[in-house]
Every structure is written in structure tokens, then in C-alpha cells.
Amino acid sequence: MDPMAEIRLTFFQECEEQLTALENGLLGMQEGSADSELVNAVFRAVHSIKGGAGAFKLNTLVSFAHVFETALDKVRSGSIVPDADAMKLFLRAADALSDLVSASRDGAVLDTAPYAAIEEEFDALLGGAGGAAEDDDFQSLDFQPVTTAFSGEDAAPEAPTAPARNSFLIRFRPLRELFAKANDPLALFRELTRLGRLQAQCDIKNLPFLDTMEPEDSYLSWELRLESDCDIAAVKEVFDFVDGDCDLSIEVGLPAQPAVMVAAPEASGPPPRIVQDGQADVAVPPPSVAPLPAPAEAEAAAQPKASARTAVQPTIRVDLDRVDRLINLVGELVINQAMLTQRVLHSSHVRDREVTSSLEELERLTREIQESVMAIRAQPVRPLFQRMSRIVREVADATGKDVRLRTEGEATEVDKTVVELLADPLTHMIRNAVDHGLETPEQRIAAGKAPEGTVRLAAAHRSGRVIIEVSDDGAGINRPRVLQKAIANGLVPPDSQLNDSEIDNLLFLPGFSTAQSISNISGRGVGMDVVKRSIQALGGRISIASSPGQGSTFTLSLPLTLAVLDGIVVTVDEQTFVIPLTAIVETVKHEQSRIHHVGEHSFVLRVRDVLVPLIDVGAELGVRPPANQVRSGVAILIETANGSRSALLVDNIQDQRQVVIKSLETNYKRVDGIAAATILGDGRVAMILDVDALVGLRHHDWSSTEIPFAKAS
């Protein structure tokens, strides 16, 4: 890739990091943190973006960042102390900056009005001092790297054969400060030789004897004659850095007399030796004279060396493709190991104890490799939660509500893909929480609550899964209205008696729009059913709990990694299926006496003192027709996302296994009742059941099933 294109990529990646730091810092400031380092970090974030943008000639971005930076600088220096409104302005500016970065990256055409508006507000904040970018800063510099051979041997440019246009007489006396800043007259003279022909004469009359000499003082001065085609500005430029640290005069005069020519000083050659006795060359500050006080680095660096080293965890960047390839290979390894184990163990000849234990060890190692590799893809949910922060602000603004987002467990790690696929459902739930869950400030005050509502977003690991909660302290679900709406939309029969939990779950039904008016905010009335399906596609479950007047909580339960699953392998009519272990409560001895007929094809199973629906998996999936009589087999008690229980009837349980999840949807499509597929030890594909969907299907009318399933060979 073209190196500049690569750096541009790096720049925009870095912008993302800076924007995140900016938002976090501003939020911290808003919370009242008085940490000055926070303000510095915020300033640096914008400054950094501006710096890079300048190099890529992204002028709009540069000038907006400049205004923002100027305001932040004033906060940094203490001349402005931001109040709540100012902090809101800063946050909005941060959001706008983020949009601007994206637009600059994608080359999109931008509506500059919002930015101009924010800039005006900054102007007002700064007291009309105006943060308008100064044009000088942002010359369009053509960033073409120039190849300049800069090796030690710097050939002196040929003296022009024709007489030079200008002759300069330069009187130069460095002061000690010049050397203290590590400037070097030799370097300056050499630069002068690039402009033309140089003669240098050193004046040593001020040089004291060695015993009175201050090693760091400056005693020499030079008279230089330069013949050059350049103008005086070019000559002055050479001395730019030492301006103020030397006595300098430059006169333009007649072409020099052909006086004694001193060869252009070479990098290694010293100016004319002054002292005979082999002393150190005093034209260059003697670095090794007199031991100086031990470096005060320990003080300057406010931390001991050791902690400075351990502060940064070494990381490396890896292409995602490589990680995915590795994960796929490990997946293959798992399958092959399973196949090997199965074949060896089922081969009647081999009952060798050593072989068995070796195979067990192999399985253990494979599992460990798999877990380690999966962990590579695990990422904290933090960036995802932080995006929600902006969503909350926007929706709150648009709906006139006062909202605060609290997050917990941001460091909880989840598979990268899960993080990505959670973005949409989470966004929708957060929007709902603000738009519908929370009341307006007036309503809240009337209800005796604080005007500011809280949305809480929490993540944690629990029993091998990731649990994410989205809750609000709003009015809770309006159950009467929900029930009414469901009846009106024909989702439930009019005389339904539903308990609280059942009413809450009506929200997840397709065709249920929770909005009275479909506000722009929550989108085109998308509905929680889509959210639920997205979560299920991830292998997760969602449930809801709500208290009137107090608020609602949505709980998502997601697998830790996408690619593996602990499951029970079962057979139904000679077909093999996998039931995710996490859904299973227990297996139940399936005795005729426990089963009761409650409808044509409906049965319930008595488990201890509770009756649960018995679901004939084979019939549900269309493997075989529904039975009128109770079939023999094994009943597996399961629990769905909303906590309700059912029993799945299968023919046999084979064993418990960890399986690698393969997508059925990639090449085929979603199938109701099937979560995904896997490849078993014998290389054949088996379906992984979507237990929640299976239970949901139970409500379907038998007559609407499709053509009877034909057996595949």
C-alpha cells in the first residue's frame, strides 16, 4: 500500500481513539472531576486530531478542531471555568467533531451549518475573542517526502563560476546560551556553505587561559564572508534557531576580495585549532568536562523507572483475518479430535488404557487451545457502551428529557463479533428506554422522582455467559395499555387472562409497535421482536422485568464466544440434534404415568408437582407427524429466556459435548427452531436447536405446517 495511504489509515484509527478519550474526558469533567490531567487529556485529543488533519489538508476538520481546541485551551489554563451548559456545548462539539472526522475520512459532502453554529457558540463562550483559524497555520502543504541524501560526506556546493550576486559579511559571536541549547556553530557554517562560498575567520582574542576558562562559556567569535546567489533572508534563516543566543550582524557588501580561502568546514574537521596543547576543541561544548550533578530525572519523572516500564502492557496489532483463520483451524482441530476419539473408542479392538488416557489428554489440550484462541477475539464492551452514551444524549435532547447514562462492567469481555452485532439491538433498547421508558422531567417531579432519569447499562459474566442489563428508572410498562394494544392488533384473543410476565412478553411479538406515535427517534417502529431475533441470532436470550412507576429492565444472556457451545447430543427418529446445555435444567424420567393428554396433540408432563408442556421435538421440526399417543423417549426439562419451563421429548440422549457452531444462515437461511449447525465427530452436520423458538412454535396451529418432511438419505 502506498505509504501515505497507510498513514492516513493510521490517522483515522487514531482519531477514533482520540474521540473516545475526548468523550470520556468530557464526561468525567461533567461529573465534576477536578483532575487537571483530565482537561489536559481532553485538550490533547483535539490537538492531536487537528495536527494530523493539517498534514492531510482536511481543512474543514482543521478549522473546526482549532476553534474547539482554543476553547479547551482556555479551560486548561483556567481562564474559563465551564458550567453545565458549557459542558453540554463541549459534548455537542465532540459529537460534531466525530461526525466531521467520519465525513473527512469518507470524503463525504458536508453540511457546514451545524459546525458554524457550534463555532458561534464557542465564540460567545470565549467572549467574542473568536477562535477563528488563522490562515497561516494551515497552508496547504504538499506533503511529498523529499529524498535528500544526507550522509556524512556533504559535498560543498560548487562555487558558481560567475561572480556571485551577493556578498555578505557576517559577524557572529555565540553566547553561552547557544551552546546550552546544543546549537553548534559548525552546523551553521556548513549550512552557509550550501548557500555559496564561505570564508571564515575565527577571533580568539577573548580566549582566556585554561585555568580561568569556564568550560561552558563562549569566548570565540567569527567573521564570515559569504558569496552567494541567495538573498539576505536565506542567510538570516540559517541563524533562525540561534537568534537571541548570539551577537549577529549581517551586511550586504561588494563581492569579497579573493582573500585567504578557508576550505568549507567538514563534518569532522574542527575550526582552526586555537590551543596547542591538545586540549579539547572549545568550539564545541565539551560534554565530558567536570562531572555534573546526577541527573534529576528521578524528580522530573514523577515515577520511578520500574513503574514507568510496567505501566504499558505490550500489545501487538494483528489482522483480524489472521485471527479468524486461526480460529477456523482450531475449530477444525476440535472436530477432528472429536472424530478421532470417537473412532478409536468405538473400535472394539482398542481398549488400551494408555490410548484412552492419551485421547483424554488430547481433548483437554484441544479445549485449552480453543479457549485461548477464542480469548483473542474477546474484547471489552466498553466501546459499545460508549457509543450508547451519545445515543442517550441525542434522544434525550430530541425528546426533551433529562437523562443520565450509568454504565457498569465496561471491562467485561465478549467476542468481537458479538460486540458488533449487539450494537443495533442495544441502540434500539436504549432509545426505547429514553423515549418511552422515562418520563419527562415534569412528570417525574409530579411522581416525586428526581427530574433526571437514569438509564443503566451493565455487563457481567455469569455461569459461562455474558449477561447485559438495560434498565431505566422510568414509569415501567403500562400493562393495561400493552394488553389493549395486543388485543387490538389481534395478537391475543380479547378475553385473554394474562399474568404480568406474559403481558410484558407481548412486547416481543411481531406486529406490536410500542409507540403511540412512531417517533422519529425509535425508528420506523421497529419493534422489540426484531431486537429479540437479533439477540437470538447471536445465540442469546432476552427477558424483561418491569415495575409500574419504578422502571423496566431488559436482560440479555449471550454466549461468551460465538463459535462453541456445550450441548447435549440427542437423536430424534435417527436424526441427530444438539440442545444447548445452558437451556437445560434436567432430564426427566419419562414415565407414562406422568404424562397427561390435554388436547389433540398436546401433552403435559408432571415434574415433581409442576405441570409443564411436553414438546415433541420430532413433530415440531416436521421430522415425523404429531402423535396422538404418548411416544416413548426421554424428556428434557428446559427453561426459556423468560423463565418459563417446558420439556422436550426426544428419542435418545447420546452424550454431552462441546460443539463448534457453524452458521446455517451463511449459505442457506434462517430456520425457525434451529439456532445453527455443527459438525459432529463423524463429519456429518447436525442441527443445534433454538430452544426458545421451539417452545414458541408450540403455539402454531398444526394445520399450517408445510408439506411433510421427506427423509433425506
Add this chain to the structure above:
Amino acid sequence: MIEKSPHDLAREAEFVAFRAGGLEFCINIMSVREIRGWTPATAIPRAPSYIRGVINLRGVVLPIVDLGVRLGLPGTEPTARHVIIVAQVGERAAGLLVDSVSDILSVEDTSIQATPDVASNLARTFVRGVIAMDGRMISVITLDNVLPAMELEAA
């Protein structure tokens, strides 16, 4: 390799010819990823009759389409002698179950004639044209609709 002029290359394409449901068809070789023998497939619940199930193709779950059935012709009980053509169908890959693969044809665009009117509606959905060659009538198939449509999410 015989040098062809750019003129020729632009208008010629290669097709894989095969038999399915007793008739001859061909598809553009660009869609074909590989050809392999039959392996038993795992059933997909409630799948349409032309879907024979899925197989494991080096770790990828691949749906198998009985192409004869898809084209409205009698289906076959697949045996080890049948062939699966692994093809790219848009973003997805699928295995096409056919009776046998015949040969690879180099055909110029102009040689492809329009589908005859007598063809069934179903055939029309998939048949792009017909090639007459050496006394054979080979229908050129397009794979666009061969798999069931992905469900459109209620976005």
C-alpha cells in the same frame, strides 16, 4: 494454449455441462467452485422439497439443491454415483445435486439461443437460453434463484 485475440476472448465463455432429471444443462464455469461426489446430507427441518439437506464441506455447512427437482423435473434418490457441483450463488455457496457431469464447453455468446416457448414457467426462471451443439440441446442455467430467498428482516 492457443492465443486468442481479445476480440474472441470477450465473447466466449466456458460452461460446465451436466445431466439432471434426464436432461442436459450447463452453467458458466465462473460460478463453479468445485465438483465432488455425493455424501449423505443432514436434513433441514421444514425445507422445501428441492433442498436435500446440508453437508459438511471442509467445515462449511453447504445446502444441497436437487437441481432436477428445482427445475420441475423428477427428482432422484441420490446414490454414491451422483455428483455435487459446488457453486457460488450470489453471496452464498450451494451444492447442486446432478446426475453426472459431461464436459466443459467453450461457447460464444452468439451461440446461445433464446429459450423455446414450450418450456415450463419454472424452467424459464432458471434457463437463460439454449445451446445446440452436436445434436445436443443444452439449456444454459442461471443460478440466481436456485436457493430459497433469505428472509427479509423487518428492518
Add this chain to the structure above:
Amino acid sequence: MNATILTVDDSRTMRDMLRMALTDAGFRVIQAEDGLHGLDVLRQEMPEVIITDINMPRMDGFGFIEAVRQDAKYRAVPILVLTTESDEEKKLRARRAGATGWIVKPFDPVKLVSAIRRVAA
């Protein structure tokens, strides 16, 4: 042997750009991401020139320059600061801390090299 330049900047983008310009000009580049890190690197290797940014976390450019100048071993190493054109105050402060010269951001590779030549003999 190529001269070695230490670049100190917390921005990855800036480090990459400097490295590109400097290696194209024939220099060898070593990098640090802030002042503290820069001091660490210096303990291991002595560059011919140091180029440092000002705004950095943990230890900013001023702190870094001062720390470097306090150690006799590094006193003669030229240090160039990266500054924005309009910021005279920063430039002055950097010089007072001991900076040898400056480079204006966004930098022109040609000017970058000529600045280096003015300070490195």
C-alpha cells in the same frame, strides 16, 4: 553510517509521518511515545538529534527537554520541538527549557531536513 534521530510524539500518525520523511531523507529513526518513554529510550541509545512534540501525556515536551538538558551526557544533543506556527509562547518556553530549534506543524519534509542540518554537525 546513517545518523539516528529520536522522535518523541504521542500521536501514532505523527510518528509515522516523521519516520517516513526521515527515512526517505536517509536517517535511521527510533521512536518514543511521550517524555518518560523518551528518557527510557535515551538510556539505551544516543541519537544524533531528538525531535519532540510538546503536548504529550505523562511527561510533556517541556518536561522532557528539561530532563534531557539536566543530564550532562545529553546536553549536546540537539533537540527540535514540533510546534504550531502561531504559538510563539510555546516556542519561547521550549527554548528556555533548552530546545535547540523548532519545526512547524504540519511539517514540510524539506524544511524538516534543513532544520536538522542546522543543528547537527
